[in-house]
């Protein structure tokens with residue numbers, strides 16, 4: 001098993017009159033193909049940790065290694081490039097562009113990366129959406145879809161550029177039970193049959209059980225890992 | 227279509243009414259810019275046309291731009307001497323060998339040339355005296371270099387060729403001296419020559435200084451009267467392209483040594499007044515576009531506020547801050563370009579309307595159309611100004627958009 005993501009003594013403090021510590025001295029290693037769940041009480045710093053691991057935020061102290069590369073010292077543009085090419089995100093509230101069709105939303109990261117020809121981008125996006133059961137919805141807009149469908153579009157988009165890791169923050173937090181199970185199945189399948197790494201924050205115990213490993217966060221620290 | 231451009235267009239249609247209003251502002255500004263510029267430049271061109279028709283485009287005079295070195299300075303070249311009250315070497319005034327220079331100048335493409343010998347003379351009649359500038363000319367060449375023939379109201383300039391004792395001057399002067407066609411008049415020169423000459427033509431240019439102060443005689447006569455045989459002191463030229471006068475004059479000066487003055491140089495102060503007038507005019511009409519672009523600022527600021535979430539999505543996905551900035555700058559450029567396109571059409575419409583307006587300028591008897599300048603350079607300028615102000619207005623909200631950080635939006639909760 002090869003390592004794709006490693007945090008070394010990562011601490012994140014929000015500066016201010018009363019500095020707030022979001023994440024305290026977190027060290028962890030995540031391997032390729034792992035489906036990792038992060039759990040913990042509300043306000044414990046799960047999202048904050050996920051933003052750090054997803055290079056959306058930078059640690060105040062410590063280092064994050066992605067795919068063998070130390071990202072400390074990367075400027076914003078470099079972080080953006082790594083996110084584009086190697087990471088995919090799924091958030092609790094669907095995070096799609098409302099004026100674009102489902103297909104266009106999924107093509108967006110590919111168009112930005114520009115690795116594929118437009119025709120190939122379209123094919124790949126349509127293929128991903130079909131696999132996720134959205135073959136009929138390609139030309140609809142996000143607001144014409146159900147919550148579960150939108151979340152599947154978000155997953156398709158997160159997978160658009162063949163990322164190493166998909167990071168998800170309560171992807172089922174806003175869904176009914178049936179949709180939640182569906183999204184959970186899709187994510188575990190993505191992890192186990194496509195050998196993608198998934199790091200998900202969740203409150204949902206059943207969702208967490210579908211993964212390989214649960215990291216518990218309390219008060220910004222890792223309480224347990226395994 | 228490039229991705230950023232697509233997003234920009236989608237954002238603009240998001241706030242349709244506001245976008246249309248800001249577009250309208252730019253459109254009106256552009257149309258107004260065009261109309262004002264067309265009128266101002268049209269009247270300027272009209273004015274210059276009159277100026278160009280009336281005056282020689284290039285005048286070669288019997289002077290040098292830098293006075294020749296005096297022999298004494300030459301002899302003591304480099305010496306530490308300073309000379310005061312030096313009397314310069316006497317030289318017969320006039321252009322040396324003008325007859326050889328004429329064909330040389332005439333051979334230049336698009337150049338017509340005629341020699342003139344001018345000097346002061348006094349016309350005397352019935353006890354009245356009037357000083358005039360006597361111009362000795364070759365009548366057959368004057369048509370190519372001056373519009374004086376068109377201003378003749380009685381007789382002709384060509385009559386000088388038939389009657390070597392003929393003289394042509396302004397009707398105003400004739401009336402002043404109670405003279406008419408065919409009358410005789412005494413002409414005396416500063417070198418003591420006196421001759422009786424016959425009026426064979428009268429002109430009316432409308433300019434008092436010319437109508438009362440200029441007289442034309444045959445070149446040979448003038449040479450005798452002014453005591454300068456075989457000399458001319460000016461070579462006057464008109465060009466097919468009057469605006470090339472500056473360059474042609476420089477070439478001529480280089481070739482023949484004598485000072486060659488273009489009409490632009492002769493009218494330098496006037497030209498600078500026209501330039502200042504244009505600067506003021508373009509500043510004012512550009513200011514209108516700058517004001518109009520506040521509308522652009524408004525709509526793009528609103529879009530940036532309302533699309534913070536979209537910006538966060540794009541940024542989290544891997545768009546750079548500059549990609550985001552470009553999306554909003556592009557919106558400014560789009561409004562600027564679209565406003566220019568519609569505004570230019572409207573501007574040409576306005577210009578076409580103005581072009582049929584008849585006016586009667588004070589002091590001129592005929593009704594004329596408003597002069598309109600149709601040149602493409604003002605169109606290019608208006609596009610430049612409109613796009614620059616719209617892009618400038620977009621710059622500040624675009625910069626703000628570039629600073630939207632995805633985490634701020636994610637943490638803020640998305641309910």
Ligand SMILES: Nc1ncnc2c1ncn2[C@@H]1O[C@H](COP(=O)(O)OP(=O)(O)OP(=O)(O)O)[C@@H](O)[C@H]1O
Nearest residue numbers: 014020022040041042043044045046047048049637
């Ligand atoms: N901008 C901020 N300013 C001050 N405190 C903040 C800010 N953002 C987050 N916090 C605090 O930091 C802590 C960690 O927040 P975070 O969102 O990471 O927790 P979480 O575990 O994801 O919570 P939840 O389960 O409710 O999503 C919380 O106590 C939160 O109130």
Ligand SMILES: [Mg+2]
Nearest residue numbers: 046047048169
């Ligand atoms: Mg959270």
